[in-house]
Amino acid sequence: MEEFEPTIVAFVCNWCTYTAADLAGTARMTQFPNVRLIRMMCTGMVDPKYVIKALLAGADAVLISGCHPGDCHYINGNYKARRRVKLLQEILTGFGIDTRRVKLTWVGASEGNEFAETVNHLVNEIRELGPIETRELMVV
Amino acid sequence: MATTAKIEVRDKNPVAALQTFLAQVLEDEYVAGVLAPRHLNDNGALMPTLVTDPAMLDRVDPLAPAFPFNAAKTLVKLTNGEMVNKVAAVLKPCEIRAFVELVKLNQGNMDNALLIGVDCLGSFGNTEYLNYVKDADPIASSQEFARAALAGEESPGGTPIAKACMACEHPSAVQADLSIGLVGLDIDDHLVVSAHTARGEGLLSRLGLPDVAEAPSRAKAMAELVKKRTAFRDKMFEETNEATASVEKLARYLSGCVNCYNCRVACPVCYCKECVFVTDVFDHKPWQYLDWAGNKGMLKMPTDTVFYHLTRLAHMSTACVGCGQCSNACPNDIPVMELFRTVAARTQAAFGYEAGKSTDDAPPLSVFQEKEFSEVTGGVD
């Protein structure tokens, strides 16, 4: 059987994590190709619907990543994101969706290394966790 | 400590006693009208009715074991605007709790309402209620129901009350300005009315009813009722968790969903003018459906059903008061209430929030703190 390769969608904020991803690229920090980025202006913009949709559409995990607390380009968008992720985790965990599949991290603009580590760590974590049910199921 | 007064019952007719009580309320200088469940005719059809003429209180039935929809939605229409006097609304505890949530969402206005809660012994679903009353006198049926329920009968008249009510741990309306007590009392002798707010105190003192000490039998009976319902609730949580423990199971659970959106129309705290699921955001192009079908070789229609329920959980589970109108409204008998209450219990606990408890508690997603929920980010603040 072919080894499972997860598909991961990442909603990252333009000012911190997206910049960190650029930095990781410039520094040629090798990452697994499984994580695909969607650039948002702020994690506070990430509607819980986007996360639900991604998971139902077969993403094995969703990463939301933005500025560290206190560093948010928009003052406090990341705190709002944290509550929304908390809410999603509480809802989804009951349906057998592991909380590790909805991940929130803080990666600052200068932390290219942390970005690459976050990506690689998450991919390994989800590889271990296995595919999400919606990969095979028709759940819309 | 709440002031409690006595409502005398004559001729073993507690509903008549409540009608008299409401007539007095209606005469109060600050009350412009009374909103209360009233039978439309003699076959039991019941609707919240705005009464301004005391003579029209004759068919008002606060003991009716039914509420065709959550009247918090109606009270929103009656309070949202500038008013001189208040509308006194006779509501079930779940309706009051829903109203509390709606006030926080700038829908209803607490200043314009005088909330009168009645101990809730449970309600039937709409169809079950009409079957229960059949050809009998609806008010007499309500009183019979109340006596039977107070005596501890599980299914008065052979019909079980709605599951939402069996699982409801809030039979008394302590958020109301006034609450009318039935539990633990001989309702053919007297009822009690307690004031929980300054406004309630004011009205109660103006009504001039005799004070009465809270009977110990009432507290005991209330505790027992809450215990019984909590046990039912917890069992329901367990069963529902089991029935939806995986995405596959959840999809099976919701497989009857036809996207009629009745549940959100019936939901008192789904307050949006237009649900996002009926906006053009979910207007997909024909080729998109084909693309999606292409991914797995088929596409279940209608689409966005599980997505809709999960999103609704994200939107309103923290505000869910467990009234059960969603299940009441579902044409395909999906146990919507069970799912929503089960998830709501989780989400409300996560934010230390109890829907409908107080207008002082901010909705969880409307606020945030700098240091909280560090577990979400793996312990990093």
Next chain:
Amino acid sequence: MANRIGVYVCHCGTNIAGKVDSVGVAKFASTLKNVVVGRDYKFMCSDPGQEMIIRDIKDLGLNRVVVASCSPRLHEKTFQGACQRGGLNPFLFQMTCIREHCSWVTKDFDEATEKAKHLVAAAVSRVNYHAKLYHREENVHPDVLVVGGGIAGIQASLDVAKSGHRVHLVERDASIGGHMAQFDKTFPTLDCAACISTPKMVAVSQEPNINLMTYSEVTEVSGFVGNYQVKIKRKPRYIDETKCTGCGLCMEKCPKKVLSEFEEGISMRRAVHRNSPQAVPNIPVIDAANCLKLTKDKCGNCEKFCPSGAIDYTQTETELELDVGTIVLATGYDILDPTPLKQYGFGRYPEVYTGLQFERLNNAVGPTGGKIVMKNGQPPESVAIIHCVGSRDKNYHEYCSRTCCMYALKYDHLIKDKVGHHVKIFNFYIDMRCFGKGYEEFYRRVQEEGVSFIRGRPGEITDQAQTPEEEGKLIVVSEDTLLGRRIRVPVDMVILCTAMEPRKDTAEVARIFGISQGMDGFFLEEHPKLGPVSTATDGIFLAGACQGPKDIPDAVAHASGGAAQAMALAARGKVSISPTTSWINPDICIGCKMCIGLCAYSAIEFDERRGVSVINEAMCKGCGSCAGHCPSGAAQIKHFTEKQIFNELDGLLMAVPPAPRAKEEEEPVKAEDTAEAAA
């Protein structure tokens, strides 16, 4: 009409093409829905690359463009410019990063190519739903409002006025000068505070471009960057400013004495008073709460004696409205009241002073004429100076107040200088922080003057003597953490270096101006490093200690920074407003107001008539806090709409054909073979 999308995949030399089959990706792109042409090119950002896009827009009638190349943070503007030159609205463009996020970080060629396809599919899917957007220009009113007339506000006002712009300077007190006017000497140069601040105060009053309004407060601010409307309350002075000559006779004749705020409560003032003869303006004010005429309709001395007939008991509060383009807040700080720190006995022992009280004691125009004496008139023989009172203390303020070490050193020197070298001085400190220009040198100088430094935070100040030499003294009980032992130091006088803290009404002022407070309670700057003078609200800037504790040079520098920011806007006269703001659809909004509470920029107002929330586009920064919450989707960020994100997601998760093993050899510029099919 179907969209006509052009997709351009860059090789970036070998930067992308070395790891990604750019040719294959372009070919894949051309098979996607609504894509009219998919091309690849060596360097898309080069002139020929951009020309290719411009030509296609014109020749093929493209109405959407996608470029897959480096990070949009690098070249988004470049390609938006190309689109614009081709006659296409720059927002009908989407860029996806296949270099930094793909070719540079992926090991395997096929995997990188596949990822690039997903990213391109997402961009194509998204761009279908892009809409034309336009930058908006707003005029900037040339006048500037400065709030607070301490040294920071004075500096900001003078700077702006010098540029030729009109300044409205609003001061709450009866005269300007702020805390600096209370000081005697300034560290580390020891020049006298009055000698350097009075000329600046006078310059304010003489500057024709400055409209000075003392005894006034801002009560309401509305509008947005460039166009603020400000309401100002002018409190009654009961003295006609146009008639008063500042002779001071009224103050001599006033019988009512109360504790002086300016003298920090160590001496009395009259009901009619001014801070000092050098006050600007030099006009006294009648304190309505204490004036016998105004409270009991008695006395009336001032009116009787005033030679110019300036006394007017009938004055009332007035309100005026101003239009300004920008606002500089210089509202300063408060000094922590040390009374709650019972262990230090402030208020209980008469010889325990706050730093500001000591400033007055030491000031040539202060209550003692600048003599450092105790309440009994005798000079102290020994003094303890306690640092960090309420600073660096979890129970009060966690932060360092930044000025205390230095003014403590100043006191050390002044006591030695004025009272005599025999005076024993003990500094109780946690760390000495002498970081400014000339500060460390000053520290060394004071050390050489024979001042003692004890590392430790005193636990108690007591008058309970244990030995004969402690009799009649205040005993500072502390640990000397360097020696590791408990010590008792008897002294005649104690000075508490009390923390600088946010003004009591900071929250209210923040609300009025629509800005935020930081964790420390001071006004929050836009960015701790790169935006220390701006706030999250465009056109509102900070100056001085209202942003955090500062000494005079830092406050002045900060104020000049704030003034420069305000002038930059005023000088250009126009401000460009980004179109990627939020928009709330009034047909969908139900008016729950949740978004208003979530907005960090006070950019959402409630329209009572329609019962809906409305975005003020000039204040909105497009962060999406509202859109991320709005359950009905009424609030959406332009260029980040739900439709756009859902479709990007769709493209990202779409099945893509696996990358072929072998690299195909093909011309970089691919013939458009799919144009007709898709059209």
